[in-house]
Amino acid sequence: MRVLLKIFEKISPIFEEGGKLAAIKPLYEAIENFCFAPSAKARCAPFSRDPLDIKRYMTMVIIGLLPCVVASLYFFGLRVIPMIIVSYMTGGTVEVVFSIIRKEPIAEGFLVTGLIFPLILPPATPLWMVALGCAFGVFVGKEVFGGTGRNLFNPAIVGRCFLVLAYPAVMSSSWVKPGHGITGRLLEYVSSANIEAITSATPLVEAKHGLEDMSHMFMGLDISGCLGETSALMILCGGIFLLLTKVANWRTVVSILGSAVIFEAILHRVNPEQFAPGMWHLFAGGLMFGAFFMATDPVSSPSTNEGKWMYGILIGVIVILIRNFSGYVEGMMFAILLGNIAAPIIDEMVFSVRLRLLKNE
Amino acid sequence: MKFRGGYNIRFQGKPGGLLKDILLPEVLYLPLESGSFNFSALCATHGQDVGLGDVLAKDPDNHDIPLLSPTNGKVNLEAAPGHITLEDLSDDSSKSYTYHDELEHIHKKMGSAGLKRYKLLNLGAWEFVKEAYTGQIPNPLSTPQAVIVSTFRLEPFLIRGDVLLKEHLRQFTRGLEHLQSLLAYQPIYLAFPKIKSNFAAKIKEQIRGYAWVKLIEVPLKYPYDSFEIISRHIGLRHSTGSIWGVNVEGVLAIDMALTNSKPCLERAISVAGPGALMSVNLRLPTGYPLSKIKNEYGLQNSIAIDGGVLTGRLLTDDIKGVPTDCRGITFVPEQLGREFLGWLRPGFGRQSYSDCFLSSLCSHFPERLTNAVKGELRPCVSCGFCEDACPAGIMPHQLHKLIYQDDIDAVEKFRIDLCVECGLCSFVCPSKIELMQQFREMKQTILKEKEIAAAEAAKEAALESATEAE
Ligand code: SF4
Ligand code: SF4
Numbered sequence: 071m072r073v074l075l076k077i078f079e080k081i082s083p084i085f086e087e088g089g090k091l092a093a094i095k096p097l098y099e100a101i102e103n104f105c106f107a108p109s110a111k112a113r114c115a116p117f118s119r120d121p122l123d124i125k126r127y128m129t130m131v132i133i134g135l136l137p138c139v140v141a142s143l144y145f146f147g148l149r150v151i152p153m154i155i156v157s158y159m160t161g162g163t164v165e166v167v168f169s170i171i172r173k174e175p176i177a178e179g180f181l182v183t184g185l186i187f188p189l190i191l192p193p194a195t196p197l198w199m200v201a202l203g204c205a206f207g208v209f210v211g212k213e214v215f216g217g218t219g220r221n222l223f224n225p226a227i228v229g230r231c232f233l234v235l236a237y238p239a240v241m242s243s244s245w246v247k248p249g250h251g252i253t254g255r256l257l258e259y260v261s262s263a264n265i266e267a268i269t270s271a272t273p274l275v276e277a278k279h280g281l282e283d284m285s286h287m288f289m290g291l292d293i294s295g296c297l298g299e300t301s302a303l304m305i306l307c308g309g310i311f312l313l314l315t316k317v318a319n320w321r322t323v324v325s326i327l328g329s330a331v332i333f334e335a336i337l338h339r340v341n342p343e344q345f346a347p348g349m350w351h352l353f354a355g356g357l358m359f360g361a362f363f364m365a366t367d368p369v370s371s372p373s374t375n376e377g378k379w380m381y382g383i384l385i386g387v388i389v390i391l392i393r394n395f396s397g398y399v400e401g402m403m404f405a406i407l408l409g410n411i412a413a414p415i416i417d418e419m420v421f422s423v424r425l426r427l428l429k430n431e
Numbered sequence: 432m433k434f435r436g437g438y439n440i441r442f443q444g445k446p447g448g449l450l451k452d453i454l455l456p457e458v459l460y461l462p463l464e465s466g467s468f469n470f471s472a473l474c475a476t477h478g479q480d481v482g483l484g485d486v487l488a489k490d491p492d493n494h495d496i497p498l499l500s501p502t503n504g505k506v507n508l509e510a511a512p513g514h515i516t517l518e519d520l521s522d523d524s525s526k527s528y529t530y531h532d533e534l535e536h537i538h539k540k541m542g543s544a545g546l547k548r549y550k551l552l553n554l555g556a557w558e559f560v561k562e563a564y565t566g567q568i569p570n571p572l573s574t575p576q577a578v579i580v581s582t583f584r585l586e587p588f589l590i591r592g593d594v595l596l597k598e599h600l601r602q603f604t605r606g607l608e609h610l611q612s613l614l615a616y617q618p619i620y621l622a623f624p625k626i627k628s629n630f631a632a633k634i635k636e637q638i639r640g641y642a643w644v645k646l647i648e649v650p651l652k653y654p655y656d657s658f659e660i661i662s663r664h665i666g667l668r669h670s671t672g673s674i675w676g677v678n679v680e681g682v683l684a685i686d687m688a689l690t691n692s693k694p695c696l697e698r699a700i701s702v703a704g705p706g707a708l709m710s711v712n713l714r715l716p717t718g719y720p721l722s723k724i725k726n727e728y729g730l731q732n733s734i735a736i737d738g739g740v741l742t743g744r745l746l747t748d749d750i751k752g753v754p755t756d757c758r759g760i761t762f763v764p765e766q767l768g769r770e771f772l773g774w775l776r777p778g779f780g781r782q783s784y785s786d787c788f789l790s791s792l793c794s795h796f797p798e799r800l801t802n803a804v805k806g807e808l809r810p811c812v813s814c815g816f817c818e819d820a821c822p823a824g825i826m827p828h829q830l831h832k833l834i835y836q837d838d839i840d841a842v843e844k845f846r847i848d849l850c851v852e853c854g855l856c857s858f859v860c861p862s863k864i865e866l867m868q869q870f871r872e873m874k875q876t877i878l879k880e881k882e883i884a885a886a887e888a889a890k891e892a893a894l895e896s897a898t899e900a901e
Contacts, residue, residue: 071771074771075769075771103807104772105771105772106769106770106771106772106773107769107770107773107774107803107805108769108803108804108805108806108807109766109769109803110803110804110806110807110808110863111765111766111802111803111804112802112803112804113745114745114865114868115736115738115740115741115742115743115744115854115857115867115868116740116741116742116854116857116858116867117734117736117740117741117743117745117761117763117802118740118763118800118801118802118803118858119803119804119805119806119857119858119860119863120783120784120785120805120858120859120860120861121778121781121782121783121788121805122783122784122785122787122788122805122806122859122861123774123805123806123807123861123862123863124806124807124809124812124861124862125774125806126774126787126788126806126861127785127787127812127814127861129774129775130787175807175808175809177809177810178809179812217810218809218810218812219809219810219811219812219813219862220810314786315785315786315787316785316786316787316816317785317787317814319815368812368813368814368815369812369813371813373813373815373818373826373828373829374815374818374826375815421826421829421845424826425844425845425846428824428825428846428849431432431663431668431846431849
């Protein structure tokens with residue numbers, strides 16, 4: 071490793087001010103600091119810092135997503151891999167290009183966006199659409215606002231919304247019947263060529279005909295859906311890991327899931343014919359995935375704990391409203407988007423209450 | 432206010448409970464500037480012979496707090512810029528300066544209460560008394576609404592409060608009585624850690640006789656020893672009058688001045704930290720040469736800090752002696768190598784505020800702290816760690832955003848003044864934002880602007896009255 075460090079030290083002057091390749095300094099810096107812990111030292115108090123940095127922070131989310139990736143490989147086959155690669159490459163390129171233009175260091179946010187984005191797409195989405203959606207999401211959802219930390223929306227959701235609105239037909243015909251047995255579809259590559267795998271039915275669509283078995287939905291067996299959202303078990307594994315590391319805030323998750331289930335349960339009580347039971351909705355579609363991995367994105371959710379409760383309840387209620395009373399069968403994406411829009415307003419409200427309390431001190 | 436936030440960093444290198452006396456060195460360097468004082472009014476001349484307790488300089492902005500000579504010696508003003516250098520030292524106390532004539536004069540003029548305060552100021556005890564909310568030195572002639580006496584100190588690597596207390600329990604209680612005699616009916620709050628030990632029981636026993644002392648039990652969590660946090664906990668408001676904060680060292684100095692009429696010339700400081708050869712508590716005179724301490728106790732390649740690791744200030748080579756208000760010298764090793772794929776490692780040995788390292792599964796942390804920032808500067812991701820850790824109940828991330836926007840009014844509205852500058856927000860921030868540093872600077876700016884505004888208002892008022900007079 072010492073050799074590698076020496077190499078870095080040797081070539082780093084080229085990227086400094088006035089060097090030949092100064093323009094791509096952000097890229098070089100990112101690679102160097104990826105390999106070796108940055109050498110910066112504390113110049114003012116406190117003279118020592120917590121070992122957690124943003125790389126580690128984002129890595130935790132990726133680890134939390136891994137069970138879902140594994141599940142999607144099992145259910146939907148090898149096609150998952152190129153989808154993830156394409157998403158990372160386009161997202162990364164947009165990020166790097168903008169960092170170079172802005173002369174700012176490359177932020178690690180796209181590491182998470184690049185992985186979440188394919189996981190919320192239908193399994194047979196064409197690769198060019200993955201690329202287009204990811205680029206759009208990162209560009210409009212993040213870079214336009216000034217990069218990571220300043221974005222109003224979750225970039226992955228922006229990308230997915232764009233695809234749904236721009237290519238509704240392709241999106242709704244890209245569902246795949248998940249594999250089963252020991253190997254699942256692990257050895258298959260689903261594409262439009264082996265069309266028999268393609269179906270148009272997700273549980274939420276099929277709900278019109280009759281409800282799926284809930285235990286199947288919990289495990290993800292025989293249930294179609296977006297790559298990452300089918301197996302509630304795997305989402306729980308990764309999601310609880312994320313809560314334990316304190317990277318995702320439990321308040322958001324609990325309030326979304328709780329309010330959605332309770333609201334739906336009330337509806338079910340009122341009219342069991344028309345509305346499904348509360349627990350059923352918990353396992354259907356993207357509710358759980360969204361609650362654990364997308365709504366908890368700290369940047370686009372309110373920054374205060376009280377705000378997170380309100381934000382979660384808002385999302386939970388909107389999901390159920392959209393699912394039951396609108397033309398869309400899946401509401402999580404729009405619910406989070408609306409939540410993102412409301413986040414700054416919620417924050418303002420919480421701030422004003424807090425400041426009033428602080429005034430007396 | 433309830434106690435909230437706070438965080439105990441558990442690292443190796445804390446000093447124990449023993450205090451070591453240090454022999455007098457050949458020469459002392461008394462810095463004219465320290466963290467809280469600026470002794471700009473010199474009272475001694477070059478080549479003058481001074482005695483134990485003589486006034487060498489005064490701080491005109493801080494009620495003329497004196498810089499006392501810790502020994503007998505010869506003043507040299509030229510040896511080190513920014514310092515008063517004392518040479519030919521001896522601590523023969525027979526030569527020491529006596530206040531007697533002067534004291535009688537003062538007694539006649541100001542009465543016994545005035546005499547006490549005069550003694551406190553001129554015998555070097557007043558510099559230990561701090562305004563709880565602002566950290567400034569209160570006016571020696573004023574009377575506070577309450578006094579908080581803190582018996583503990585929690586910042587990593589500083590000398591613990593009980594080290595001195597154990598040795599001088601009798602003087603401490605006597606000092607409390609003296610302190611009470613300065614007050615009319617105002618209460619003294621004794622902040623005491625919430626622990627069960629024989630020693631704690633003994634102190635509580637001692638205090639029970641004093642009806643005017645109220646015991647406040649405080650959880651042992653940094654920075655609940657801050658006077659501001661304790662006053663807010665008790666419900667003492669800044670707006671209703673000044674609150675004095677005194678720690679054990681201060682009470683002992685008050686006792687020394689009022690019982691023995693002797694100046695307090697020695698400090699008890701910790702010399703500790705992960706970069707120290709050994710961690711000890713030392714009793715030494717102010718101005719003790721820092722180079723000696725560095726050579727004897729510091730490891731190579733470590734930086735020296737005046738104060739604790741979270742709030743201290745860097746001791747550069749320009750500062751040659753132990754400053755007046757020093758509480759401890761902390762050594763932190765410089766980060767030398769760069770870890771390969773450091774962010775990916777499981778991190779069994781890392782202690783982190785978050786639970787992102789496997790060390791959160793075990794309770795023992797062998798990590799040796801260094802001065803590395805351990806990450807790159809990034810925009811705030813609103814992770815909320817700073818708010819969680821903040822003991823003042825304010826929102827550091829929001830303040831950071833407002834400072835970035837240069838919106839001073841909003842910064843004030845979000846109560847930057849409540850920040851106690853504990854450094855926890857900067858410590859925990861994964862984006863490595865220098866939050867506390869920004870807040871310190873912003874508070875200075877606000878203070879300055881207020882001063883300018885006040886001066887202008889005064890000028891206008893003067894003009895108006897002048898025109899009215901015409
Ligand atoms: S700890 Fe740092 S990144 Fe997290 S909210 Fe506070 S300022 Fe932002
Ligand atoms: S804002 Fe002030 S009081 Fe709060 S954690 Fe930061 S330094 Fe401490």
